[in-house]
Amino acid sequence: MGAALTRYRVIAWIVGVVLILLVVVGMPLKYVFDNAVVVETVGPAHGFLYMIYLVAAFDLSRRADWPLKRMLLVMLAGTVPFVSFFAERRVTAWLAAPQAARAPEPVAR
Helix, strand or coil, X not given: CHHHHHHHHHHHHHHHHHHHHHHHHHHHXXXXXXXXXXXXXXXXXXXXXXXXXXXXXXXXXXXXXXXXXXXXXXXHHHHCCCHHHHHHHHHHHXXXXXXXXXXXXXXXX
8 A cells, every 4th residue: 555655645746746836826817917828738738647646546545445435635735725735645644554553563672
């Protein structure tokens, strides 16, 4: 499951950064300065990357055996600016908690 988590974390950050670029830079350029070049290039890129994000989130959710509601919430996190970063941290914590519980106690000397 470690490789699936790594794939998810990488694509979550990429989708988050591209979405912020689209919303913070592209939208003001389009609607305030009438220059749609950023939206026309970054928009389709975000759409493509979001599809990869969905596949990575689905793969991770099936491997971690999440309920449907959690899977859908994580998938939706890539549509709201800054939420994919929060979701990535939460997902990492959710998956680290069971591993920490299974880890053997360190031996005191």
